[in-house]
Amino acid sequence: MQFMLIFKETPGDFAARTDPHQSQPYWAGWSAFIGAMSEAGLIVNGDGLQGPQTATILQVRDGKRIVHDGPFAETKEQLGGYVVIEVPDLDTAIDWAAKAPCAHTASVEVRPVMPPMTAPSA
Amino acid sequence: MNNHADPSYRAAEQAARNGYGKLVAILAAHDQDIAAAEDALGEALVAALNAWPVQGVPQSPEAWLVTVARNRLKNAARSRAVRLLAEPELMRRAMPDPETSDFPDxxxxxxxxxxxxxxxxxxxxxxxxxxxxxxxxxxxxxxxxxxxxxxxxxxxxxxxxxxxxxxxxxxxxxxxxxxxxxxxxxxxxxxxxxxxxxxxxxxxxxxxxxxxxxxxxxxxxxxPDEPEAKGLLALMLYCAARRAARRDQEGRFVPLAEQNPKLWDRTMVIEAEGLLIAAARAGRFGRYQCEAAIQSVHVQRAATGQLNLQALRTLYDLLVTRTDSIGARIGRAVVMADAGDPDAALADLEAIDRQRIAAHQPWWVARAHCARLAGRGPQAAGFLRQAIALTDDDAIRAYLAGSLDEAGPDTPDMRGPVTG
Structure with a gap:
């Protein structure tokens, strides 16, 4: 079955992406992790995301668009990327999630992907 | 009405619940839907609990339950989803020969x-x-x-x-x-x-x-190769074996140290001792074997007439490295105090995180016991009053109140099962 691994990162993690001293080990860690999953043939799809400062939040209320810059709360962890993998069960998904670099600094959320909708039957 | 304490009722109930659990596990393994499996089999279990104590346990309990479950599913206006889910699997399990088909556990x-x-x-x-x-x-x-x-x-x-x-x-x-x-x-x-x-x-x-x-x-x-499972079973048997000894004929609380070993259930104690020995052969010590071994030391008092505090101390030292249960810390402190070091025991009790024990009755009882042994009578009485306020068992409250009236408090059943 398919699980999405949702990678949460700290402000420090996001800063490390472009920090001259930290960017090399930061990206090496992610490359190794994604490479291992890719080698195992598990990856359905996935992407890294640009930092939370690039986010735009949109709501529609009473027919009006309300647009904000950035995520609402000053939370310690922000969405940094995701990957959808095909594995037999939650335990296997958790084993892979534990190898993500951000599991050590922030967290990984593991969610089963909804199976395709079947047409409602009488 | 069936007498639920009757051994034949218990045997029938066990057979019914064993078969039920096996079938729920089979159905649930099919699609992970436990609630649907229970829904399909619940009425069959109720029927078995009513019928088997009277009619006897059928030769294949699982086949009986499957047949009843299938009939109920067919007859009653069940939700379509449950029928669709459970019926084919139940059918498959019941076929071709319900008498011999095996039901994997x-x-x-x-x-x-x-x-x-x-x-x-x-x-x-x-x-x-x-x-x-x-x-x-x-x-x-x-x-x-x-x-x-x-x-x-x-x-x-x-x-x-x-x-x-x-x-x-x-x-x-x-x-x-x-x-x-x-x-x-x-x-x-x-x-x-x-x-x-x-x-x-x-x-x-x-x-x-x-x-x-x-x-x-x-x-x-x-x-059979997992020693900790044996350890847990032994631990619970030791504790259950003392049940009759924990109250006197007037219903008053009797602390472990004063219990009459003749009232301990010998069959359970012997089984527990055997389990503990068998567990030790695996050479993998763990929390439950350790707690069972502590109970075993208490049981030895029946044979030797004396509590081996040295052995208890060693076991509690091991136990606190294997669990962060506050019961283990409290038990160890009581043994330290009994072995002649009440000041160190008190210091150890004080060191436990307050948030975890402020409303924990055994902690207050243990503090009172250690303070009394350390010669701090008034302090002990204060702790004891706090313990009484936190006790919801009438017999134990009466016992603690009695200790308060005497010169100083005595040890209640601090070395019972380690909980918390």
């Missing part, structure tokens, strides 16, 4: 799923009791001193999670087995501990100690 896999780290820890013990033994939510709620509606909700949520999060009912690899099994054993001990503490209280009929022992026995049978 997947209850261990189901218990491991119920105690999976992704499942709320507070839901695990209730979940196992309900799913494996078919105990109803109201009775589980009574045993855990919870509102039935709250307990039902907790169970429904946990089952929905098991269905949806993507668990598969497989046995973990040997490297993960001890940790996963430990979660199951912890859940079973939680079911036992809550019942044990209230065994003699009015309304103790809700206690599920017998069911906890039953589940541990099941695991020992299915995993």
């Amino acid at each position: 997947r209850r261990l896999q189901l218990m491991l799923a119920c105690a999976h780290p992704a499942i709320d820890a507070a839901a695990r013990a209730p979940l196992i009791l309900q799913v494996i033994l078919g105990i109803d939510a109201a009775r589980i709620a009574r045993a855990f001193l919870t509102e039935p509606s709250a307990m039902s909700q907790r169970l429904v949520r946990a089952k929905a999670r098991i269905r949806d999060v993507g668990l598969r009912y497989e046995l973990p690899g040997p490297e993960d087995m001890p940790e996963r099994l430990a979660a199951v054993l912890d859940a079973i001990y939680a079911a036992f501990g809550d019942g044990y503490d209230r065994l003699e209280m009015p309304g103790a009929h809700g206690a599920l100690t017998g069911e906890a022992i039953w589940l541990a026995r099941l695991i020992v049978e299915m995993l």
Whole structure:
């Protein structure tokens, strides 16, 4: 079955992406992790995301668009990327999630992907 | 009405619940939907609990349950979803020859799923009791001193999670087995501990100690090489063996040190000792073997007439390295005090995180005991008053009040099962 691994990162993690001293080990860690999953043939799809400062939040209320810059709360962890993998069960998904670099600094959320909708039957 | 304490009723009930649990495990393994499996088999269990004590247990309990479940599914206006789900699997299991078809026992896999780290820890013990033994939510709620509606909700949520999060009912690899099994054993001990503490209280009929022992026995049978399962079963048997000795004829509380060993259940004690020896052969010591060994030392008093404090101290030292249970810390402090070092014991009790013990009655009792041995009478009395205020068992409250009236407090049953 398919699980999405949702990678949460700290402000420090996001800063490390472009920090001259930290960017090399930061990206090496992610490359190794994604490479291992890719080698195992598990990856359905996935992407890294640009930092939370690039986010735009949109709501529609009473027919009006309300647009904000950035995520609402000053939370310690922000969405940094995701990957959808095909594995037999939650335990296997958790084993892979534990190898993500951000599991050590922030967290990984593991969610089963909804199976395709079947047409409602009488 | 059947007499529920009657051994033949108990045997019929066990057969019915064993068959039920096996079938729920088979159905649930099919699509992870425990609630639907229970829905399909619940009426068959009720029918078996009514019929078997009178008619006797059928030759193949599972085949009987399958047949009844199928008929009920056909006849009653069941939800279509349940029928679609359960019927083919039940049919397959019942065919071709119900008398000889084998029913694989997947209850261990189901218990491991119920105690999976992704499942709320507070839901695990209730979940196992309900799913494996078919105990109803109201009775589980009574045993855990919870509102039935709250307990039902907790169970429904946990089952929905098991269905949806993507668990598969497989046995973990040997490297993960001890940790996963430990979660199951912890859940079973939680079911036992809550019942044990209230065994003699009015309304103790809700206690599920017998069911906890039953589940541990099941695991020992299915995993004969796992020493911790044997350790847990031994621990619970030692504690249950003392049940009759914990109250005198007037219903007054009798602390462990003053119990008459003749009142301990010999059959249970012998079985526990045997289990502990068998567990030790595996050469993998663990928390439950350690706690059982502590109980074994107490039982030795019957033969030697003396409590081996040295052995207890060694075992408690080992225990605190294996669990962060405050019961273990408290038990160790009491032994330290009894062995002549009450000041160190008090310091140790003080060092426990306040948030964890402020309302924990055994901690106050232990402090009172240690303070008295340290010659700090007034302080001990203060602790004892606090302990009395936190005691909800009348007999123990009366006992503690009696200790307060005397020169100083004595030790209540501090070395009972380590809970918390």
